[in-house]
Amino acid sequence: MEGSQRDIKSDAAEDPVEDKQKRVELDTILIKEIGQFGKYQLRTFLLSSVLVLFIAWSSVEYIFTTARITTRCLITECEEESTEFSPYWLLNAVPPGTSEGSFDNCRRYGNLTALPRLIESDTCPSSLFNRNIRIPCNDFVYQNTHSVVYDFGLACDEWRRTLIGTMRTLGTLTALPIAGFISDRWGRRVALTITAFNTAWLGVTRYWANTYIGFILSQFFESTFGSGGFSCVYILMMELVGPKYRVAVGAAMNTCFAIGQVLLGFIAWGVPNWRKLTLTLYIPQLITIFYYWIISESVRWYMSKGRFDESEALLRKVAKVNGKQISEKTLEALRHTAAEKLRISAEEAAKQSGGTWLVVQVFRHKRILLRVLISPIWWITTTFIYYGLSLNAVNMSGNRYLNFVAVSAVEIPGFWISYFLMDRIGRKPVLTGAFWLCAACQIAYIFIPRDLYAASLTVYLIAKCSIAIVATSVYVYTAELYPTKHRHSLFAFSSMMGRIGSIVAPLTPAFGAEWFEELPFVLFASFALVSGILIFLTPETLGTTLPDTLEQAEDIGRQEIRK
Numbered sequence: 001m002e003g004s005q006r007d008i009k010s011d012a013a014e015d016p017v018e019d020k021q022k023r024v025e026l027d028t029i030l031i032k033e034i035g036q037f038g039k040y041q042l043r044t045f046l047l048s049s050v051l052v053l054f055i056a057w058s059s060v061e062y063i064f065t066t067a068r069i070t071t072r073c074l075i076t077e078c079e080e081e082s083t084e085f086s087p088y089w090l091l092n093a094v095p096p097g098t099s100e101g102s103f104d105n106c107r108r109y110g111n112l113t114a115l116p117r118l119i120e121s122d123t124c125p126s127s128l129f130n131r132n133i134r135i136p137c138n139d140f141v142y143q144n145t146h147s148v149v150y151d152f153g154l155a156c157d158e159w160r161r162t163l164i165g166t167m168r169t170l171g172t173l174t175a176l177p178i179a180g181f182i183s184d185r186w187g188r189r190v191a192l193t194i195t196a197f198n199t200a201w202l203g204v205t206r207y208w209a210n211t212y213i214g215f216i217l218s219q220f221f222e223s224t225f226g227s228g229g230f231s232c233v234y235i236l237m238m239e240l241v242g243p244k245y246r247v248a249v250g251a252a253m254n255t256c257f258a259i260g261q262v263l264l265g266f267i268a269w270g271v272p273n274w275r276k277l278t279l280t281l282y283i284p285q286l287i288t289i290f291y292y293w294i295i296s297e298s299v300r301w302y303m304s305k306g307r308f309d310e311s312e313a314l315l316r317k318v319a320k321v322n323g324k325q326i327s328e329k330t331l332e333a334l335r336h337t338a339a340e341k342l343r344i345s346a347e348e349a350a351k352q353s354g355g356t357w358l359v360v361q362v363f364r365h366k367r368i369l370l371r372v373l374i375s376p377i378w379w380i381t382t383t384f385i386y387y388g389l390s391l392n393a394v395n396m397s398g399n400r401y402l403n404f405v406a407v408s409a410v411e412i413p414g415f416w417i418s419y420f421l422m423d424r425i426g427r428k429p430v431l432t433g434a435f436w437l438c439a440a441c442q443i444a445y446i447f448i449p450r451d452l453y454a455a456s457l458t459v460y461l462i463a464k465c466s467i468a469i470v471a472t473s474v475y476v477y478t479a480e481l482y483p484t485k486h487r488h489s490l491f492a493f494s495s496m497m498g499r500i501g502s503i504v505a506p507l508t509p510a511f512g513a514e515w516f517e518e519l520p521f522v523l524f525a526s527f528a529l530v531s532g533i534l535i536f537l538t539p540e541t542l543g544t545t546l547p548d549t550l551e552q553a554e555d556i557g558r559q560e561i562r563k
Helices: 002-014 016-021 026-034 039-060 158-186 188-208 212-226 229-238 243-270 274-294 299-304 308-321 328-352 358-364 366-393 400-409 411-425 427-447 453-481 484-514 519-537 550-562
Strands: 071-073 107-111 129-136 140-142
Touching: 026 243, 026 299, 026 308, 026 328, 039 188, 039 229, 039 243, 039 274, 039 308, 158 188, 158 212, 158 229, 158 484, 188 212, 188 229, 188 274, 229 243, 243 274, 243 400, 243 411, 243 453, 299 308, 299 328, 308 328, 358 366, 358 484, 366 400, 366 427, 366 453, 366 484, 366 519, 366 550, 400 411, 400 453, 411 427, 411 453, 427 453, 427 519, 453 484, 484 519
Parallel strands: none
Antiparallel strands: 071 140, 107 129
């Protein structure tokens, strides 16, 4: 009798129906038992938001530390050393600028005599100069000494000045793979701690940079080994909260980044000297070394590595903090489900080792190929305009710090507008409308006279808000266009190509100085207009089920055509 009962139990254990009933997903546990966004998730979010503030500071501080300084030529005929930046006689020796009351920052009139100094410095008559000859400055007078432009003699050398930002952004190309490798191998917590602390100590050491090469290498190495932090924090939060709150938490993380930029603008205003600003921004970030002990690892990462005891202990902790209870039966079922997934993943990996390469599969599916070719253009456009507008804001008329603060703050409504509209009117209308609104604002900005400060700033802010809408929406839309099996790889390709935009963006002030002032905004408008048009070549994904295979992904567009 007992043997018969054991046989029945054994058969039940092997019954596939019974086995299927035991499968429990982590999302189900978050929804039904421990809470999708309770006290524990809130605490982790607050800790993460501090990191995001630090990341925002380090990501764009070069806008101020390498900011353009107004200069003029040293007029050796009339002054040995400058005691006044804008003496009353200056326009006798220097050509006027493009706006009323301004003067040329990089050129002067030629001398009518061969004598270097003719008269006392308190006078400088126009008769000394040939107004038909304009020559570059040999020596410069700086309005202030706040940025590296003064320390490294970068006056009127826009290419070398803006190259600093490009080199910093170039470092992010290697930062993402490095952070991703550490995150997948040793955990999200380890990755974010390492990247954040690398940013801190490398940033502090830049205080002692005394050469242009040393400064630019410091920027490059900091971004290479530290700029992958945002993706680590973002993934950690996405893996901890329930599905209902993921989009909102993503928007909140972006909001924290914008708030960090706003704070940076005020800090830079209060501490304008680049060396002191560097210490002010980076010394507080040294506390990130303690994040290894004060923030928890991802439950999903533990399960992906088969570390079930640790994942279960963490789930019990989350439940306790949230005032919930999780049953041992649920934990056992979750362990069973995770173990089964690991087994299936291992089998699939073994099969794929001799399978067809992804690039070949993409070329076999023309609709997917079209999306793979188009989506990187959206990303390049988004990063190019997003960073380009932030960088050029400090060169606008008015207070550069307040301009930057306004341009950063206006991103916040953009993030939430995207959040509320995408699920109501669809992904494509939001993206197309935002791209084209941005383009229209760029065109308007070109033709608005610079002395109409309020009008020009308004259209500038609307453009930045529009590209913030795009920045949030394009993440969601790109992911929905590709199948689960290859989503990460194809999404990463678009994101990586998008770095081209952020690499070129710091050079846009040099484009304007080299050719014509409005060129950056012509480029922004052109890219936004084209990207908006390209949206029409891809299908709407609102209300569709995420595809698992390339064939299912292709059907999204075909179903739309049939309708």
